[in-house]
Amino acid sequence: MVSSQFTSDVGLGKVAVAAFGIGFVMAAHLCLLFWVILVNDASWIYYNAFLQWAVYMVCLTFFHFSEFISTAAFKPGYVSYESFLLNHSDAYQIALFTSWAEYWVEAYFFPSAKFIQFFMWIGLGLIVMGQLFRVGAMWTAKSNFSHRIEIAKRKDHQLITHGLYKYIRHPSYFGWFYWSVGSQVFLCNPLCTIAYTAASWSFFKDRIPYEEEILLDFFPEEYPQYKARTISGVPFL
Numbered sequence: 116m117v118s119s120q121f122t123s124d125v126g127l128g129k130v131a132v133a134a135f136g137i138g139f140v141m142a143a144h145l146c147l148l149f150w151v152i153l154v155n156d157a158s159w160i161y162y163n164a165f166l167q168w169a170v171y172m173v174c175l176t177f178f179h180f181s182e183f184i185s186t187a188a189f190k191p192g193y194v195s196y197e198s199f200l201l202n203h204s205d206a207y208q209i210a211l212f213t214s215w216a217e218y219w220v221e222a223y224f225f226p227s228a229k230f231i232q233f234f235m236w237i238g239l240g241l242i243v244m245g246q247l248f249r250v251g252a253m254w255t256a257k258s259n260f261s262h263r264i265e266i267a268k269r270k271d272h273q274l275i276t277h278g279l280y281k282y283i284r285h286p287s288y289f290g291w292f293y294w295s296v297g298s299q300v301f302l303c304n305p306l307c308t309i310a311y312t313a314a315s316w317s318f319f320k321d322r323i324p325y326e327e328e329i330l331l332d333f334f335p336e337e338y339p340q341y342k343a344r345t346i347s348g349v350p351f352l
């Protein structure tokens with residue numbers, strides 16, 4: 116009999132399947148990207164669409180991989196299938212599928228209106244910046260960072276106020292906000308650009324005050340001063 120320690124309790128089977136899936140999807144889209152670049156035939160009507168899509172999928176799979184690897188690096192005792200953030204919420208999965216649907220419907224019916232390099236460069240810039248802030252925050256806060264907001268103070272929980280946290284209280288939310296909006300700008304998805312901006316902003320509007328209330332309780336001396344000298348990072352919050 117296989118001990119549950121190696122199966123369901125820590126979700127190792129799901130971790131293996133998710134890791135394989137993410138690796139496979141990333142590899143497939145890297146191959147697609149190289150193939151499209153090699154073919155280099157812009158006269159083919161869907162050439163641009165596959166190029167754009169392949170870059171997006173590589174960024175998306177890298178994002179989920181980086182969430183897991185950063186958790187594994189600093190919180191090995193907590194790492195699980197959830198650390199990929201693939202099952203973040205139903206709303207997140209609906210958002211993903213909606214943006215894919217918008218992309219392919221528009222790419223099919225209006226291929227020439229889809230590949231707007233000006234927006235793609237802005238979107239890619241936001242994705243790269245968002246990714247750097249997201250990973251940078253996790254690697255700065257180390258074990259103090261957790262995907263779920265901790266409601267009970269651990270003895271070793273320290274308030275991080277250096278590095279990316281010096282001027283921005285929520286650098287990982289800043290990163291994720293701009294990553295998600297940037298992904299839709301990159302795909303030239305007008306509807307999802309608006310929807311993602313509104314949904315991400317609304318998500319952080321509820322989450323940030325809740326998280327800060329708990330941090331104030333954890334660090335009653337330090338947090339008010341820290342809050343007074345920093346910005347949240349998410350616009351208008």
Ligand SMILES: C[S@@+](CC[C@H](N)C(=O)[O-])C[C@H]1O[C@@H](n2cnc3c(N)ncnc32)[C@H](O)[C@@H]1O
Pocket residue numbers: 252256259260261262263264265273274275276280284285286287288289326330
């Ligand atoms: C998903 S992380 C997000 C961290 C932070 N809001 C950010 O955007 O980088 C949430 C956890 O980080 C912790 N946390 C948030 N800010 C922190 C800080 N400056 N120092 C230590 N822990 C922090 C919270 O207690 C919570 O359990």
